[in-house]
Amino acid sequence: MPQMLKVLGIESSCDETAAAVVAGGTKVLANVVASQIELHSRFGGVVPEVASRQHLLAAIPIIERALTQAQVAWTDLSAVAVTIGPGLVGSLLVGVNIAKGIALAQGLPLIGINHLEAHIYANWLEGKEPPFPLLCLIVSGGHTDLILMKGHGVYLRLGNSRDDAAGEAFDKVARILGLGYPGGPAIEQASREGKACYHLPRAWLRGSDDFSFSGLKTAVFRLTEELRSSGRMNSPLRADIAASFQQAAVDVLVTKTVEAARRHQVQCILLAGGVAANNLLRETMALRSPIPVLCPSPTLCTDNAAMVAATGYFHLISGRADSWELDVRPNLRLG
Numbered sequence: 223m224p225q226m227l228k229v230l231g232i233e234s235s236c237d238e239t240a241a242a243v244v245a246g247g248t249k250v251l252a253n254v255v256a257s258q259i260e261l262h263s264r265f266g267g268v269v270p271e272v273a274s275r276q277h278l279l280a281a282i283p284i285i286e287r288a289l290t291q292a293q294v295a296w297t298d299l300s301a302v303a304v305t306i307g308p309g310l311v312g313s314l315l316v317g318v319n320i321a322k323g324i325a326l327a328q329g330l331p332l333i334g335i336n337h338l339e340a341h342i343y344a345n346w347l348e349g350k351e352p353p354f355p356l357l358c359l360i361v362s363g364g365h366t367d368l369i370l371m372k373g374h375g376v377y378l379r380l381g382n383s384r385d386d387a388a389g390e391a392f393d394k395v396a397r398i399l400g401l402g403y404p405g406g407p408a409i410e411q412a413s414r415e416g417k418a419c420y421h422l423p424r425a426w427l428r429g430s431d432d433f434s435f436s437g438l439k440t441a442v443f444r445l446t447e448e449l450r451s452s453g454r455m456n457s458p459l460r461a462d463i464a465a466s467f468q469q470a471a472v473d474v475l476v477t478k479t480v481e482a483a484r485r486h487q488v489q490c491i492l493l494a495g496g497v498a499a500n501n502l503l504r505e506t507m508a509l510r511s512p513i514p515v516l517c518p519s520p521t522l523c524t525d526n527a528a529m530v531a532a533t534g535y536f537h538l539i540s541g542r543a544d545s546w547e548l549d550v551r552p553n554l555r556l557g
């Protein structure tokens with residue numbers, strides 16, 4: 223039965239080494255993620271060389287753990303899917319070469335996956351089949367893309383960020399406020415203690431589906447400097463700034479997505495990527511959208527390999543497999 227095909231997914235595009243086994247493109251049998259956050263946090267961000275070395279150490283044990291947890295033997299697998307980009311070149315190379323080795327040794331089809339497409343397909347792992355056409359807002363550390371999807375594998379990018387990605391803005395604002403790394407969860411946590419009482423600028427970019435977050439980030443920087451230099455900065459104010467930033471970023475993301483969804487008469491809105499783990503974004507989108515909003519559970523929003531395996535399944539049943547020439551594509555885009 224094609225829906226029971228089991229795909230091994232491997233993800234190593236940034237600072238998470240991950241392996242997963244997914245059956246039928248929708249059922250997660252195992253999803254193992256080894257985060258490198260602690261390694262990188264003392265540098266305030268991901269150090270590419272450190273990341274690739276760590277992937278090399280972690281990958282094989284993580285893959286073996288995924289198979290054990292899934293209670294699946296190598297011979298039960300139908301394909302190996304691996305992220306080929308976008309991401310850090312050295313990190314991607316580790317995953318792709320390990321995937322090639324496994325596919326070759328086990329005689330399995332090898333399928334290279336676009337990490338952004340995989341973020342979208344995390345939505346197929348939640349027990350509901352998203353109806354087409356749909357609009358997907360991908361908000362991650364490197365991307366803010368508004369994608370119109372008319373069917374499996376059919377993508378039209380309506381807009382993207384002209385400067386900082388949404389997640390990058392959360393990370394940079396957290397650094398400005400001294401809240402640590404990664405910034406998204408830190409901002410969300412701090413915001414719970416604060417009020418969104420500062421009106422920070424929103425870049426609407428009317429007439430375009432693009433986004434811009436650098437003005438908002440600069441406004442936070444100026445406000446923080448002003449409060450620091452006058453000796454007024456303290457924890458409650460820091461929480462208020464975090465909440466005001468989060469409110470402004472979410473306001474723009476939701477307003478522009480809902481407006482584009484109406485214009486393109488889609489059936490539903492999907493959220494994807496690490497920032498989609500943000501509760502204010504999830505709740506505000508659901509509240510303001512007149513059509514259904516689907517989002518993966520938070521652990522499937524941030525980088526994982528279940529989303530890679532799910533995407534691999536849909537490529538596999540459409541008859542696609544890559545050759546041994548498969549290479550990494552650090553600057554890959556979608557649509």
Ligand code: KG4
Nearest residue numbers: 362363364389405406407496497500524525
């Ligand atoms: O998708 P992802 O795990 O990796 C990339 O493909 O980039 O996204 C990571 C980004 C980081 O910028 C992180 O700060 C952000 O997602 N993020 C969040 C939250 N959790 C992770 N941003 C806002 N709120 C969160 N709860």
Ligand code: ZN
Nearest residue numbers: 362496524525
């Ligand atoms: Zn990602």
